[in-house]
Amino acid sequence: MLYNISHSNRKIKNTIDDSIGVPFNIIENIKLKGIGSPRVVITKASQQIAVILNKNNSINYANIELRPKGIIIGFQSQLEVYALAIPFYKLVIFKPGNSITFYIDHHFISIDLSKNEKRIVQFLSKIEYQKSKQFYENIN
Numbered sequence: 001m002l003y004n005i006s007h008s009n010r011k012i013k014n015t016i017d018d019s020i021g022v023p024f025n026i027i028e029n030i031k032l033k034g035i036g037s038p039r040v041v042i043t044k045a046s047q048q049i050a051v052i053l054n055k056n057n058s059i060n061y062a063n064i065e066l067r068p069k070g071i072i073i074g075f076q077s078q079l080e081v082y083a084l085a086i087p088f089y090k091l092v093i094f095k096p097g098n099s100i101t102f103y104i105d106h107h108f109i110s111i112d113l114s115k116n117e118k119r120i121v122q123f124l125s126k127i128e129y130q131k132s133k134q135f136y137e138n139i140n
Contacts, residue, residue: 002048002107005074006081016085020070037064037123042075043099044110049084052077062111066126069134073102073109084109088131093124100124 001019003012024035042060045053053060055077062075070087084107092103100120101110113120 001085001104003083003085004080005083006079016072016083019087020072020085021068023065023067032066032126034123035066035126038116038119039063040111040120041115042109043112044101044108046107046109049082049107049109052080052082062109064123064127066123066130068130071102071127075109088134091127091131093127 001015003016005012024032029035039061040063042053042062044050053075060075060077062073065072065074070085070091073084073086075082075084084102084104086102086104090104094101094103098113099110100113101108111120
């Protein structure tokens with residue numbers, strides 16, 4: 001689900017919180033040793049996201065935030081801020097070559113792994129752990 005979050009909108013915030021959970025509190029953040037990724041470079045994106053990103057002629061960066069029931073991939077284009085909210089049950093991750101691709105329905109974003117590879121891989125292991133934890137909590 002792609003959202004423009006440039007301006008405060010309670011309806012969008014509630015929709016995001018309902019689908020992927022409210023942000024972790026400070027204690028949980030410390031236990032997880034951080035819930036945000038380092039800044040990553042976007043290399044490819046689905047058509048709708050690519051149209052938004054192509055408004056800039058500069059390098060497109062993104063950040064990933066971990067939530068209890070999913071992730072948010074945030075990026076900026078010109079003065080607008082966008083968020084791609086992905087619940088764990090719809091999250092598909094591929095690692096082709098030197099990049100990582102996150103899929104949800106008809107949207108995808110590929111990020112470059114060449115910079116900060118160790119930190120990104122550590123963050124991906126947190127995502128995989130939270131995804132499996134969410135899966136097992138839903139079974140019980």
